[in-house]
Amino acid sequence: MLDIRDLTLSITGEAGHIDILRDVSLSVARGEALGLVGESGSGKSMTLRCLLRIEPPGSTVGGVITLDGADVLALGGEPLRRMRASSVAMIAQNPHAVLNPVAPIRRYLQEGMRDAQGLSVTAARVRAAELLERVGLDDVDRVLNSYPHELSGGMLQRVVIAGAIAGQPKLLLADEPTTALDVTTQAEVMAILDDCRRELGMALLFVTHDLDLAGAVCDRIAVMKDGEIVETGVPDQLRDNPAHAYTRQLMDSRPAGITGTPDAAVPGETPDEKEQ
Ligand SMILES: Nc1ncnc2c1ncn2[C@@H]1O[C@H](COP(=O)(O)OP(=O)(O)O)[C@@H](O)[C@H]1O
Numbered sequence: 001m002l003d004i005r006d007l008t009l010s011i012t013g014e015a016g017h018i019d020i021l022r023d024v025s026l027s028v029a030r031g032e033a034l035g036l037v038g039e040s041g042s043g044k045s046m047t048l049r050c051l052l053r054i055e056p057p058g059s060t061v062g063g064v065i066t067l068d069g070a071d072v073l074a075l076g077g078e079p080l081r082r083m084r085a086s087s088v089a090m091i092a093q094n095p096h097a098v099l100n101p102v103a104p105i106r107r108y109l110q111e112g113m114r115d116a117q118g119l120s121v122t123a124a125r126v127r128a129a130e131l132l133e134r135v136g137l138d139d140v141d142r143v144l145n146s147y148p149h150e151l152s153g154g155m156l157q158r159v160v161i162a163g164a165i166a167g168q169p170k171l172l173l174a175d176e177p178t179t180a181l182d183v184t185t186q187a188e189v190m191a192i193l194d195d196c197r198r199e200l201g202m203a204l205l206f207v208t209h210d211l212d213l214a215g216a217v218c219d220r221i222a223v224m225k226d227g228e229i230v231e232t233g234v235p236d237q238l239r240d241n242p243a244h245a246y247t248r249q250l251m252d253s254r255p256a257g258i259t260g261t262p263d264a265a266v267p268g269e270t271p272d273e274k275e276q
């Protein structure tokens with residue numbers, strides 16, 4: 001489904017030339033969930049940005065990304081737009097960043113579906129209501145007519161998930177989709193996401209700093225540090241027998257409530273800090 005080989009990303013800007021990603025290789029099979037786990041600044045979001053071709057200005061990208069048979073780094077214009085509209089869907093950390101604050105929720109869902117699937121206004125409205133029910137929202141007519149500020153973060157993230165699964169993409173990208181939510185809501189939203197993607201047979205590339213959370217919903221996990229993948233394995237193996245010291249550090253830094261061990265900071269610098 002997705003194959004990333006030796007992906008490199010460097011950015012040239014006021015701070016000089018910074019290597020952000022170094023030879024990142026990972027793959028996601030059809031219907032598989034892969035966790036991309038690492039501390040903040042390790043390059044997880046940049047990997048997703050390369051995949052969607054939305055890397056920052058001044059970027060140079062190398063390597064090969066193959067998505068559903070397409071050579072992503074060679075795509076441009078209409079083929080790239082089609083790939084973004086049909087093969088993948090992204091669920092970001094902050095739903096407010098994707099929802100228009102001055103438009104009701106129905107506009108977000110219906111316009112997305114009318115663009116991508118050519119549905120009539122009525123058909124899009126019916127489908128939007130179905131999708132909101134699918135992601136566990138009640139009183140869907142009220143939700144459809146609400147503005148983003150009238151709904152909780154958990155409800156908004158469900159709306160974004162509904163929008164993401166609407167076009168039945170083959171691959172869902174989720175970048176820390178529950179980090180901004182309270183703990184109970186996090187679990188609910190993660191369960192909905194997991195449930196929807198299994199039911200619909202979608203692959204998932206799940207970015208998180210939380211190894212336990214990734215272990216709970218992913219078939220395999222790739223551990224990232226300073227722009228490199230240091231280890232890839234199944235959750236049990238990473239937990240019980242990590243090959244890389246950094247994976248062990250990530251586990252030891254988990255909150256005491258989960259692991260019974262005290263918090264330990266994960267040492268390490270982000271690539272741009274090294275530059276300074
Ligand atoms: N627009 C940018 N220009 C230059 N460097 C950036 C930019 N955005 C992020 N970075 C740097 O790229 C590195 C990886 O960032 P990111 O992929 O966002 O990390 P993560 O998602 O793992 O927290 C970090 O060192 C970050 O400071």
Ligand SMILES: [Mg+2]
Nearest residue numbers: 044045046175
């Ligand atoms: Mg990030």
